[in-house]
Amino acid sequence: MANALLNKLDIEATYDCVQCGYCLPVCPTYIAFKKEKHSPRGRINLVQMAAKGKITIEDMQEGIDLCLGCRACETVCPTNVRYGDILMSAVEVLKENKDMGVIEKVNRTAAFKFALKNKNVLRIINKGLYAYQVSGMQKVVKNYNLLKPVKKFNQMNKAMPDVILSKRITRNINPFRRNDLSIGFFQGCIMDSFFANINELAVKIMKKHYVQVTNIPKQGCCGALQHHAGETAQTVELAMKNIAAYEKYDFDYIVNTIGGCGATLKEYDKLFEPGTDWHKRAVEFTNKVRDISQIMALIDLDLVHGIDKNAVYQPSCHLENVQKVFNDPLKLINKIPQLNYIEMPQKSLCCGSAGIYNILHFDESMQILDLKMNNVKISKPNLIITSNPGCHIQMQLGVEREGLSNEIAVKHIVEVIAEACGVE
Amino acid sequence: MEKIIIDKLNKIFKERLLKAVDERVSYSYDASFGQHIPDLVVQVLSAEEVQKTVEIADEFAIPIYPRGASTSLSGGPLPVHGGIVMDFSQWTQKLEIYPDDLIIKVSPGVKTGDIHRLAEHYNLMYAPDPSSSSICTIGGNLAENAGGPRGVKYGVTKDYVIGLEVVTAAGKLIRTGGSTVKNVTGYDLTKLLIGSEGTLGIITEATLRLIPKPLDTMTAMVIFDDLYTAGKSISKILTAGVRPSKMEILDQNSINKVEDYAELNLPRDAAAIILVEVDGDPEVLPKELAVIKKALEEIGVSNVQVAENKEQEQKLWQVRKLVSPAIVTSGYTKISEDATVPLSKIPDMFKKIDEIKNKYNLNIVVFGHAGDGNLHPTINTNMRDEEEVKRVEFAVEEIFNYAIELGGTLSGEHGIGTMKKAFMLNEVGDDGLDFQKAIKKALDPKNILNPGKIFPEKGEKRLVLRNG
Numbered sequence: 001m002a003n004a005l006l007n008k009l010d011i012e013a014t015y016d017c018v019q020c021g022y023c024l025p026v027c028p029t030y031i032a033f034k035k036e037k038h039s040p041r042g043r044i045n046l047v048q049m050a051a052k053g054k055i056t057i058e059d060m061q062e063g064i065d066l067c068l069g070c071r072a073c074e075t076v077c078p079t080n081v082r083y084g085d086i087l088m089s090a091v092e093v094l095k096e097n098k099d100m101g102v103i104e105k106v107n108r109t110a111a112f113k114f115a116l117k118n119k120n121v122l123r124i125i126n127k128g129l130y131a132y133q134v135s136g137m138q139k140v141v142k143n144y145n146l147l148k149p150v151k152k153f154n155q156m157n158k159a160m161p162d163v164i165l166s167k168r169i170t171r172n173i174n175p176f177r178r179n180d181l182s183i184g185f186f187q188g189c190i191m192d193s194f195f196a197n198i199n200e201l202a203v204k205i206m207k208k209h210y211v212q213v214t215n216i217p218k219q220g221c222c223g224a225l226q227h228h229a230g231e232t233a234q235t236v237e238l239a240m241k242n243i244a245a246y247e248k249y250d251f252d253y254i255v256n257t258i259g260g261c262g263a264t265l266k267e268y269d270k271l272f273e274p275g276t277d278w279h280k281r282a283v284e285f286t287n288k289v290r291d292i293s294q295i296m297a298l299i300d301l302d303l304v305h306g307i308d309k310n311a312v313y314q315p316s317c318h319l320e321n322v323q324k325v326f327n328d329p330l331k332l333i334n335k336i337p338q339l340n341y342i343e344m345p346q347k348s349l350c351c352g353s354a355g356i357y358n359i360l361h362f363d364e365s366m367q368i369l370d371l372k373m374n375n376v377k378i379s380k381p382n383l384i385i386t387s388n389p390g391c392h393i394q395m396q397l398g399v400e401r402e403g404l405s406n407e408i409a410v411k412h413i414v415e416v417i418a419e420a421c422g423v424e
Numbered sequence: 425m426e427k428i429i430i431d432k433l434n435k436i437f438k439e440r441l442l443k444a445v446d447e448r449v450s451y452s453y454d455a456s457f458g459q460h461i462p463d464l465v466v467q468v469l470s471a472e473e474v475q476k477t478v479e480i481a482d483e484f485a486i487p488i489y490p491r492g493a494s495t496s497l498s499g500g501p502l503p504v505h506g507g508i509v510m511d512f513s514q515w516t517q518k519l520e521i522y523p524d525d526l527i528i529k530v531s532p533g534v535k536t537g538d539i540h541r542l543a544e545h546y547n548l549m550y551a552p553d554p555s556s557s558s559i560c561t562i563g564g565n566l567a568e569n570a571g572g573p574r575g576v577k578y579g580v581t582k583d584y585v586i587g588l589e590v591v592t593a594a595g596k597l598i599r600t601g602g603s604t605v606k607n608v609t610g611y612d613l614t615k616l617l618i619g620s621e622g623t624l625g626i627i628t629e630a631t632l633r634l635i636p637k638p639l640d641t642m643t644a645m646v647i648f649d650d651l652y653t654a655g656k657s658i659s660k661i662l663t664a665g666v667r668p669s670k671m672e673i674l675d676q677n678s679i680n681k682v683e684d685y686a687e688l689n690l691p692r693d694a695a696a697i698i699l700v701e702v703d704g705d706p707e708v709l710p711k712e713l714a715v716i717k718k719a720l721e722e723i724g725v726s727n728v729q730v731a732e733n734k735e736q737e738q739k740l741w742q743v744r745k746l747v748s749p750a751i752v753t754s755g756y757t758k759i760s761e762d763a764t765v766p767l768s769k770i771p772d773m774f775k776k777i778d779e780i781k782n783k784y785n786l787n788i789v790v791f792g793h794a795g796d797g798n799l800h801p802t803i804n805t806n807m808r809d810e811e812e813v814k815r816v817e818f819a820v821e822e823i824f825n826y827a828i829e830l831g832g833t834l835s836g837e838h839g840i841g842t843m844k845k846a847f848m849l850n851e852v853g854d855d856g857l858d859f860q861k862a863i864k865k866a867l868d869p870k871n872i873l874n875p876g877k878i879f880p881e882k883g884e885k886r887l888v889l890r891n892g
Contacts (some may be wrong), residue, residue, distance in 0.1 A: 015807070018757055019455045021495045021559045025535070034467070034514050035442070036450035036494075049449055059446045078749040079758075 004229045007096055011051040016081040017044045022071035023083075028350040029066055032367040037063040040073035040083055046297025047090050048114055057097045058089040064090045065365055068357055069228055070317035070350035084322070085270070086225065094232040129322065130274045183295065184246055184267065186256040188222060198389075201418040202257050202292050208423055209299045218245040222256075224264035228355050232271075239268045240278065242284045250274035253290040257414055259323070259341075259388035260355060261389045265289045266323050291319055296417055297328040306338030309383040310411075311377065311416075313341070315397055316388030317350045329413055336420045346371075351395030365394075366401075373398045378409070425486075425643075427462040433466060433481050433508075440467040440514075454496040455841055457759075457889045462503040465710070471589060471597055471628040472509070475550050478626065479595040479871075481508065482835060485840025487875045490622040492564030493534065497760060498841030500568055504876035510626070513565045518629065519633045526634045527586070527603060532563030532627055537571075539632065540669045548634040551578035554837070555748075555838070562619025566627050570618030571837030573670040575704075576662075578635070582618040588633035592616060593624075593868035594654045603631055616863075622874040624867045638703035641669065643737045644713050646698045646720060647691050647727040653698040657725055658794050661700065662767065664713065664719035666712045670701040671772050671795030672744050674772065678751065678789045680783075682743055685750035690743065691885055698794055699740055747791050751804055759889070760802040761820060764836030765826035776826045778799050785817040798836035808888070817887045824887075825850060837875075845880045846887055 024030050025041040029041035037046065046060040067087055074083050183206070187199055206213050223238035242265070246254055256262045266289050272279035313333055320323045333341050352358060352368030375383065376398065384399070386392040389412075396410045418424070433441050442465035443450060452461045463486075468474050481488045487507030494501050494513075501510050522528070523546040528539060536557040538551075543550045553572035554560055560570070566588075571580040587601035590613075595692075602612040617625055648654035654673065661668065674682070675696050683690045691697070702712045717728050719821035731737035753760050766771050774790060777799075781788040793797035801823055805816050824834055824847045834844045834851055849857055861879060864871075 015757070018752070019453050020556070021455065022495050022556075024493060039450075045450060045453060046446060055445055055449060063446055063450075080754045094560040107838075153791075162645050178641070242748065256715075257729070335872055 004290045005093050006051055006053065007056065007087075007165075008089055008093050008096075009047055010082070010223040011052040012085045013086045013089075014044050014048040014051070016079050017041065019045070019080065020160035022076050022078055026069060026072040026076050026349070026350065027069065028072070028368045028371065029364075030064065031349070032371055033066070038066060040077075040081075042080055042149075043067060044081065044083070044086055047086050050090075050093075057093060060090060061094055061098070061418045064094060066359060066361060068350050068354035068368070070354060071321035072154075072317060072348060075321045075348075076137070084267075088232075090231070092230035092232055097101060114141055115155075121230070143209075157303065169208050180210055180420065181253070181295070181299070182251050183255045183290075184251040185213050185252045186219060186222070186242075186261070186289075187215070188256055190257045196255055198412045198414045201423060202255075202414045203249070204297075204423045205301075205418055205421055206255075206278050208421065209301065211295070211299065214249065214251070216245050216249070220245075222261040222264045225355055226262050229265060236271050239282065239303070241283050243268065243278075246285060247281065251288060252294065253288050254285070254288045255292055255295050257292045258290065258317030260390060262291050262362050263318030264315055275370065291323055291325050291328070291387070293329040293413055294325060295331055296309050298379065301332075301335065301416075301417065301421060303335060303337060304422050306418050307336050307383075307416065307420055308338045310340045310342055310381045311380040311383040311385050312344040312379050313347065313413075314344070314351060314372075314387075314391055315348055316386070317348070317354070319387050323331055329385075332413065332417060333385060336416065339416075339420075342379045342381055345375045347375075349375075350399070351391050351394045353388075353390035353413075355390060358394060358397075369398045369401070370393060373402050377402070382408055383416075384408060385413050385416055386410060388413055426484070428760050429486065430464070430479060432448030433464065433477065435733050436473055436476050437466050437725065441465075443468070451491065451494075451511065452503070453628065454491075454494040454499060456497050456502075456841065457497060458502055458504075458842060460503045460506070462509040463506050464654055465509045469515050469517070470875070474591045474626055474628055475595045475597060477508065477510065478591055482595060482870060482874050485870055485872060487872050488626070490532075490563065490567065490626050490633050491568075492561030493535070493556075493559050493577045494564075495560045496564065496568065496841060497762075497853070498568070498839040498843045500564070500839050500874075500877065501564050502842055502876075504842060506658065507872075513561060521548075521634075523548065527604065528632045528634060530538060530630055532561060532566070532629070534562050536562055536565055538819075544637060546634075547637050549637040550584060550632055550634055553583060555745075557632070561592040561796070562630060563566045563627055566630055567620070567622045568620050568839040569816075569837070571677045571692075571793070571798065572633075572798075573672055573793055575793060575798070575837075576671050577667050577669045582615055584629055584633045585614055585618055586633050588614050588617055588776060589626055589629035590625040590627055593873050597628070598625075601631070605633060607820065619794070619839070621841065623864055623877055623879050624873065626873065638669070638797065640706040640709060641701050641703045641737070642709040642713055642731065643670075643699060643701045643707075643740050644716070644728050644730045645740055645743075646700060646725060647694045648696045648698070648725065649694070651695045651774045652771045653723060653725060654698060655774060656723060657698065657720055658770055659767050660672060660719050660723055661698075661716050662795065664715050666715045668795060669703040670699065672699045673697070673770075673790075673792060673794035673799075674747060675766045675790040676698075680748050681750040681789060682746045686742075686746050688739065688743060688746075697743075699744055701741075709788070714821055720821055742789070746872050747789070751789050751802055753787075753804055756804050757807045758802050758804050759816060759820065760783065760791070760800050761763045761823060761836060762798060762800055762838045763823055764796070764798040765827055765830045767795075768801070769830040769832065770794065770797060772830060775798060775826065777823065780819050780822050784819045786812075786815060788819070788821055798830065813889055819890055823846070823878050839876045842877060843887070845878055846884045848878065848880055 025269050027039050036042040038222050043063050046063050049055045050060045053214045157246050161267035203213050220241050227235040269282040271285050352365040358365035384395050399405050399408045448461050452459045452464045487505050489503045490510045491501035492512050511531045515531045518531035519534050520529045539550045553574045554570040564582050569581050589599050702709050731740050739775050787804040790801045828851050
């Protein structure tokens with residue numbers, strides 16, 4: 001049994017690592033925790049040693065658990081080690097090996113199996129949040145830190161974005177509309193309920209510029225969080241559902257506004273055995289996946305309003321390191337009239353949000369966030385531009401923790417572009 | 425490890441004493457070969473902590489292995505006899521520049537790249553530039569006497585160190601050298617300690633010399649139809665009256681690997697290319713390149729492409745940078761050597777490596793620092809194929825021995841460590857080795873400082889890549 005489990009570790013990929021150490025300076029957990037086992041090189045070694053039976057599966061637990069999965073190491077790796085695959089294999093093995101702690105188990109069951117998969121439940125959560133905010137409670141909770149029972153989530157609550165009710169995007173296939181570009185819009189689930197506003201703005205921006213946007217009725221969650229938690233079977237199921245849903249249309253691109261979800265969509269092909277029919281279908285799907293910033297950079301935006309701010313950009317790790325989108329957001333930001341872009345030191349270092357890392361490993365996540373906020377303070381912006389909801393909440397939290405919420409606004413790149421385009 | 429030792433170290437280091445197995449295995453490797461799990465790891469942050477640890481090690485006769493970022497290609501920091509790994513990578517706190525004195529004082533964990541940046545901020549330069557400078561620590565550079573491409577004009581690490589603070593094997597704190605370039609007070613211990621691979625003392629602070637930062641650079645790519653002419657051109661360029669700041673060579677295999685990898689429009693048919701950089705006054709640089717061009721014409725080399733702007737220049741250096749990633753095939757490991765030969769012997773070395781490549785049927789590419797004879801024959805191999813690894817071992821041995829035969833050396837800049845100690849005798853001879861051992865014995869009688877490095881074990885004659 002243990003052996004069968006060990007065979008699941010991606011030992012082949014670990015042999016690509018020459019232990020040169022180029023990944024160390026870009027790894028947020030190595031910088032924050034200062035120990036080699038919290039570096040990519042250290043983790044790859046742990047996985048290889050576990051696979052060879054030289055250490056136990058439990059021995060690699062802490063190193064693997066505390067990885068943010070930002071994959072900055074892949075971007076700098078001179079030998080192209082497939083770190084993401086090694087990490088995912090270890091996460092899955094750890095998950096199968098260990099009886100999860102009760103609390104975590106409840107979290108996972110509730111969050112993954114039930115809520116994330118079921119859009120109606122998410123809409124209910126969304127409505128709940130909405131009610132909670134319109135009732136004015138948020139102010140009270142924010143100001144007096146009343147949220148119970150888990151004290152450490154108080155700060156998280158302070159960073160919650162103002163929620164608007166998400167509504168279904170209308171299916172608008174209109175044959176008379178000028179359609180330079182036809183896209184299928186991937187709403188995402190977290191994004192849909194927490195940031196419905198941003199999705200709405202994104203669609204409005206595209207429509208204003210004559211992009212034909214279609215919403216797909218049968219789309220579901222992308223599967224990112226399940227995948228990060230080692231729930232591969234669930235991820236595959238979700239992937240198949242989405243691929244099948246989009247195949248019915250002939251879009252130029254499949255567009256989303258969430259760096260992390262987009263990364264998972266971009267890697268759907270990795271979930272299937274090469275040579276199989278599903279793999280082929282997955283490749284066709286992933287080839288069309290684009291981030292909203294890539295689409296906005298493609299169209300000739302009508303930027304009518306200036307934004308008089310000093311702005312830094314906090315890229316989503318998965319937008320950069322997995323989707324390889326580095327320049328399009330910056331191109332957009334630099335086009336905005338009156339906006340003064342400041343390059344933040346160590347801009348590409350993860351903020352510590354990393355999916356639900358900041359919920360599972362709150363203290364460690366705050367250590368990473370402190371590194372990020374030091375660089376924010378050096379740059380002195382009054383606007384932080386984000387590209388992913390997780391990072392967005394985390395940066396908002398960082399601003400709150402530093403007591404800077406009166407000086408620094410946090411906005412998604414879609415919000416900023418919408419403002420410049422006069423889209424409301 | 426005895427409990428009393430752990431207790432003593434625990435008092436000094438607390439959470440910086442690493443005992444758990446997942447921590448210890450993470451300090452068991454470097455970028456070379458072999459894995460050796462230490463009994464303990466301590467993360468030092470002051471000379472006092474180093475002293476106290478050495479005192480304990482001395483009392484209980486436990487080996488200590490100083491370790492920087494563990495980018496070593498020769499096994500320098502590996503804890504081959506068990507004991508304590510002393511991790512310096514977190515001791516980054518001291519990085520002080522005295523621009524008017526042209527010196528920088530650093531703690532051992534500071535990254536070489538951070539030293540470069542600070543110096544440049546003051547329009548100065550710390551010249552040694554190992555290719556791993558964005559990760560490696562100055563402590564590791566000092567221990568191994570690291571080099572880099574700029575070596576051809578500016579020398580290596582030892583040429584830029586004027587003072588050291590060192591903890592001796594007895595736990596005493598001493599200073600060597602000082603803050604002046606000229607200093608002949610007593611033995612030149614600074615130079616003795618640099619490159620001693622942590623076997624004679626533990627460096628806790630260094631005073632580094634800076635030079636004015638060159639105003640500008642220009643780069644040309646020279647393309648060769650045959651390897652022999654490429655080799656000959658190196659001396660020709662260096663005797664033309666101009667001193668290039670970098671001179672890097674890539675053989676045909678390297679060129680094609682880079683081209684496969686990155687499609688930069690390189691001449692695939694060329695037998696070799698040499699990248700030549702000159703630095704200094706921007707008005708003078710074109711003249712210097714013209715001098716080089718003229719010298720090359722005299723030996724029939726006319727294919728010289730000069731980078732016309734910074735972008736083109738960057739692209740040319742990109743070629744050199746991409747060699748390492750380009751030559752690695754997925755699932756394979758690269759074994760990179762750094763045998764160094766007199767300049768006039770470079771063509772012979774290239775010829776020999778080609779023979780070895782065919783003889784053992786291996787995937788070998790050659791590139792390196794042409795200007796100082798420091799070549800990096802690099803073998804791409806599957807470490808899980810025992811039979812192939814055996815062939816690699818024979819091939820590497822032949823390269824080592826031929827370098828010595830040509831009047832060269834086993835290692836130009838990577839160090840001896842564990843990888844090359846079996847061949848020390850071939851290069852320095854019995855008496856030479858005894859002289860070095862006498863120094864080691866006098867300064868570290870209990871052999872607690874980085875044991876198992878540099879000196880071969882009795883009867884050790886073979887290179888062994890497979891272990892651990």
